[in-house]
Amino acid sequence: MSRIGHQPIQVPKGTKVEIKDGLFVAEGPKGRVSQAVSPECPVSIEDGTIRISRISESGPIRARHGLTRALLANAVLGATEGFKKELEVVGVGYRGDVKGEEVHFALGFSHPVIYPIPAGIEIEIDKKNNITIQGADRQQVGQVAAEIRRLRPPDPYKAKGIRYAGENIRRKVGKAGAK
Numbered sequence: 613m614s615r616i617g618h619q620p621i622q623v624p625k626g627t628k629v630e631i632k633d634g635l636f637v638a639e640g641p642k643g644r645v646s647q648a649v650s651p652e653c654p655v656s657i658e659d660g661t662i663r664i665s666r667i668s669e670s671g672p673i674r675a676r677h678g679l680t681r682a683l684l685a686n687a688v689l690g691a692t693e694g695f696k697k698e699l700e701v702v703g704v705g706y707r708g709d710v711k712g713e714e715v716h717f718a719l720g721f722s723h724p725v726i727y728p729i730p731a732g733i734e735i736e737i738d739k740k741n742n743i744t745i746q747g748a749d750r751q752q753v754g755q756v757a758a759e760i761r762r763l764r765p766p767d768p769y770k771a772k773g774i775r776y777a778g779e780n781i782r783r784k785v786g787k788a789g790a791k
Contacts, residue, residue, distance in 0.1 A: 617653075617677035621662040621685045627692050629662065631655055636684055640691030643732060643748030647687045653680040662688070690748040697757040701741035703772035706764070708737045719764040720772070727760060742777070 623629050627640035636647045636655060649655055652673045656663050662684060666677040689695075701708055701717075708717045715735055717725040729735055733747040733756050743760065747753045757776070766773035768784040775781060 615678075617664055617666065617674070617681045619681065621681070621688055623657075623660045623662060623688060624692050627688060629657055629688065631657065636687060638684075638687045638691040640688075640748075642691055642694035645687040645690045645748050647683050649684075650676055650680055653677050655680075655684065686750045690750055694746055694748050695750045695753045697745045697753050698777035699743040699745070699757060699760060699774055700777055701743065701774050702766065703770075706772065706774075707741055708743060710735055710737055715760075717763060719774070725763050727763065730756060743774075 624640075627638060629636070629638045631637075631649065634649050634651065636649050638645050638647075652668075653664050653666050653676055656665070664677060664681045664684065666673050701719075703720065706717075706719055708715055710716075710729075713729050715727045715729060715737070717727065719725055730752065732749060732752060733745060735756075736744045736746075738744075745753055745757050745760070747756075761774045761776065764773040766775045766779075766781045768782065769786055771781040771783060
């Protein structure tokens with residue numbers, strides 16, 4: 613029995629939800645999030661509460677039941693409050709600047725690295741090179757953070773590069789420490 617799938621989702625005030633043609637749409641103060649709904653897990657909306665049921669008790673459908681509930685809860689939470697990821701740029705001369713719809717990074721290469729900001733995402737960079745990525749869609753926020761980190765992942769020797777805030781980098785000993 614799925615413990616997650618049977619839990620109802622409360623819709624906060626100021627957030628509007630609807631289902632049309634197998635697509636769940638949540639609109640709120642932070643934006644609009646849409647999520648495809650599987651036909652094996654019918655969704656009902658009654659009195660500000662969303663309930664997800666399932667058509668059978670087979671293993672894959674039970675697993676999809678909990679997944680569907682989690683995805684819809686994230687859509688409602690994203691439309692209401694939004695999601696945020698934080699990154700740090702560490703290294704001498706490493707920095708980033710937001711210019712219009714692009715982020716320009718200086719990451720120790722011979723050229724600047726330009727990352728286009730996707731629609732629905734806000735990126736801010738403060739003076740200490742902390743990057744804040746905000747948006748309504750949880751998957752998109754995480755994907756953008758992973759793509760930016762991939763531009764210059766932290767190296768294991770000096771820990772320079774782009775990393776998640778609070779990420780622990782395991783340092784390796786250089787060749788001088790091998791003796």
